[in-house]
Amino acid sequence: MLLYILKRVAQGVAVVIGVMMVIFFIIRVIPGDPARMIAGPSSTPERIAEIHKGLGLDKPIVVQFLHYLVRVVKGDLGQSIFRAKGGGTTTGRHIHSASDTGRTGIEDFEKAAVMDLILERLPLTLMLTGMAVLIAILTAGFLGILSAVKHDTMWDRIVTLISIVTQAAPNFWVGIVFILIVAVHLKLIPAMGYKNFAYVILPAFTLSLSMIPTWLRIIRLGLIDVLSKSFISGLKARGIRWDVILFKHALRSAAIPFVTVLSVHMGYLLGGAIIVEFVFDFPGLGLLTIVSVLQRDFTVVQGIVIFFASIFVLINILMDVLYVYLDPRISLE
């Protein structure tokens, strides 16, 4: 088991480095030079060059990547280009400089460390995604079981319809509709930003909707298959209670494909969190990602992507280990 885990970790590290390379090069190719945004309107080419040098952007891109890789290995994801340590961020668009040197005050004060920014917002994103997963598991579980047990009845068709409609609706649209109905018109729960746990409910529910349709179908299909097996008939014949058969025996077997999908969906979950956080102005990692992309804050975007990639790899490893627990027949090899 230990050897297997170590092997998976090594593979995971290679994946993360690959992701790092891709994001590093992509973000430097798209239009938008942070040095020019920092330097401001009266900047000379010499001043732009000076800032490029200060940010390390004057070196060949491969050299820049290697330097960055070494820092990441040491746990240093760098500093934000635009965010101050004390909070606040400049868009760089309206920094006027009256001199030919084009200096602004941006580089004169301490910038926020990328890791600090991530750790500050991570608990909120974890709270959001955790709540979304819980809602999705409970809802998909309930509907999937209902649909499987009442297979080929009106209930099954209603659940299928719910699944189709939910999957078709884009979550940014659903989010806005929820805000308008629940927060604006009915004033039931707050929606925008974050002050306390109440602000997590609506965005978490919106995020869960992107997972519920697939999960409930998998649970439904898995359960239908298991419930048709002969050992279930045997359990019934022995007089075992139906709820014990369902939850202790059938569901456990049906859960294995669900676990596979769960690990893959973690990636979608994190991506979906970006959109949902933007719609709800939820101050998690997702919103930070969008703002940083718009600002061309290279270091923050890189740091977040690397962080997410690492989490994703870790979750996949954990899921593999979970399989063994769920079904001892499965060998890690």
Add this chain to the structure above:
Amino acid sequence: MKRNVVILLTAITIVSLIGTNALAAGPGKDTFVIATSEAISGNWDPTSHAMLGQLIVEDAFYETFYKTPCYTDDPGKLISVLALSHNQIDDLTMDFKLRQGVKFHDGSEFDAVDAAATINYYNDPNKPGYFWLQAPYTATVVDKYTVRVKSSRPNAMMLYGLGFLRMMSSDDIKNPKLLAEKPNGTGPYKFVNQDRDTSVLVVNESWWQEPPKVKNVHIRYIGDVNTRLLGLLSGEYDAAERLNPDQIPIVEKKGEFNVQIVKGVEPVFIHFRCATPPFKDNPTLRRALAYAIDRESIVKGIFGVAGYPIYAHIPPTKIHYADVADFPKYDPKMARQLLKEAGYPDGKGLPELIFNAPVGRYPKDKEWATYVTAQWRALGIPVKLIIGDPASWSDKLYNPKEGHIIVCGWTVATPDPDAILFSMWRSKMASITFVSDPVIDAALDKENSTIDFQKRKEIMAKETLPTLVKQMPSIPLAGHNYITAVNKRVKGFEQLPNGNFDLWKIEKTN
């Protein structure tokens, strides 16, 4: 057992809903929350920036000699704050008499030593704050409440430029690091902390006027206009600025908000890159493109309430604004004639003109840029429109090699026109057009060096503004209106034309 579980879950749900409903009630009577559209830098040294978003926040805790709201019916109006009066001694020298009994937030007294130290601190060409001065000054103390400022050259912008400086404590100026982290002003609110993108302020009970009734202010940067709107409608914010015109009916339909539409200080221009062909040294070509645009239709049909027409290179929220009589009106025939005179009959011979415009930066920017492109192409002018997100557009803005034409608005919260005129069109300072035109320079230098208010007004109306129209380094498209929605539970809120709001005047009913 099952029934007990169901009862328990139902009870939890009901309690949660009641609890969260209470939390959905809004910021409360003692806290005013406004969603703003511009970010801050987080460096509270006022000389370190000229950022709109930060000026709005600073206005709550720093004070200036005078306030200048820039109302169109009296753009030059000065409202006494820390200066009771001023006296122009000669063309180079001005004295300011200061208000007595004013204290900084740390309890120290504000006097001429602080005023002089502040002006001298701003007086560094390497600082972005120097933008408000535009000339070297030296400030000295005459007596405890009189400061004398001497310019190195006659500069008509002296009064409004100096009047705009945020007064800092001389002790704080000795420690710029502290200044950057913790602002210490004299204003009605004190800075508490920066909570991510929210500036948290609390009332200054020792303010020299009666303290504000609302104890707490949160100024939240929300870049996305739809998020600002949703937050306002859901009750999270008391006010949201810079909304779009098509959002007004949604807000008004709710019945809970007042919408203020105010002529702002921001004109939006179509700038020509005047340092490179084909626009270099070719004002005739530039005027041709100006005549080809139906500005009135754009303002009426696309901007709607988001804009208003202007007929000069400054908006009417600046002093000495005057409509220029022969400002180009839509005239395709004249445009063709000028194209021919410029050496490009029906656009033949012109390279493909790269026209850069942003999307989501200004109201309906993509829409009117598309319309303008179509109008130019209708005359045979080869134009390629490139729409970019704000970051990629901004990257091109100050780069003379990027494109031939580019859109940009210019917001300066002072009524003096030179803050626009010099930074847009004076040689060596023109940071977007890169124009170097001795005719324009002469016109700008003449009005800038004329200290007499009336004489300067005449020069602006008869020479400066008509010269800019004749040389046309940029096409002024329109002025922007600020659209701000305020919850009716807030009384006394006013969106000012200069982009700020007097937070100390507001009260809340709940």
